[in-house]
Amino acid sequence: MGIAKYLKEIGRGKEGARNLDEAQARDLFEQALDGKLTQAELGAFAIGMRIKGESLEELAGFTAVAIERSLALDPRITPILLPSYNGARKLPNLSALLALLLAQQGLPVLVHGPTSDPTRVTTHELFSVLGLPVTREADGVHDAWARHEPVFVPTEAMCPALAPLLALRWELGLRNPAHTVAKLLVPRSSEGGRHALRVVNYTHPEYAASHAHFLAHTKANALLMRGTEGEPVADARRLPRLDAYVDGVLRPELGRAPAEGVLTELPLLPRTFDAPTTALAIQAMVSGEKPVPAPIAEQVEVLKRMHAVVEAARRPRGKLA
Secondary structure, eight states: OOSHHHHHHHTSHHHHOOOOOHHHHHHHHHHHHTTOSOHHHHHHHHHHHHHHOOOHHHHHHHHHHHHHTSOBOOTTSOOEEEEOOSOBSSSOOOHHHHHHHHHHTTOOEEEEEOSOOTTSBOHHHHHHHHTOOBOSSHHHHHHHHHTTOOEEEEHHHHOGGGHHHHHHHHHHSSOOHHHHHHTTOOOBOTTTTTTSEEEEEESSTHHHHHHHHHHHHTTOEEEEEEOBTTBSSOOTTSOOOBEEEETTEEOTTTSBOOOOSOOOOOOOOOSSOOHHHHHHHHHHHHHTSSOOOHHHHHHHHHHHHHHHHHHHHHOTTSOOO
């Protein structure tokens, strides 16, 4: 079949490239994820899209295809999804802290991402050091939730078809649309995954608007925020803007405005960001020996309220959907 007709549209450079519609984007990504493309085609797609950038319709099409190939979970449960794909580079990675605090509230938390990164400290490493469950099976996810524990699912299990595209980064030296799609994954279900509550984080300001349009277009339940080094956890030093979307509608009363002004107090954070040191700090915070950074505590409360609203919308009479 091939994707030459699509490459002619997206591969004309930043000024000359044209966007695909949602149906075309679905067709292209289906071929990519189902192993129907040559390595040359995959490389051309990755570079072309890296230069052009994804349109709303393209991102919606790509993501829908990936969700159709993602791990199937019980659709009666509304999980909170923390996509952890960047890890720690300069600051402690506190995504596992956020996951543990949410689980302490009785909420089902699923973290997904890579198991290793040669340049960063991943959340998978922290889950391993902390002795938290890591699984590749739906039963393992449900068992962890029954124990009120957060669970980590490697990307290769969350969406196996996406892994080869993500791995292209190490060959090409550049990210591609699969990295954006990975952060937007939800479990496969009869509702197309719309029941899930995602934390959608961005690193560059221009992605705030594009992700907001995506969430509205796909009628998603999501907390949109600027992440900490690309992680889905609030910066421990200063609260970022927390925008709450329920069924694609921005709900300002559920979100939070960003902290403004000069910082007057810094939280107690570990001086290094290696996994063992970070894990010890997380354990101390979860046990109450040390205070949880205020921005992260605020993020927990926002997600708790959002989860209750999403649950109420799904089960208005208190019954399982």
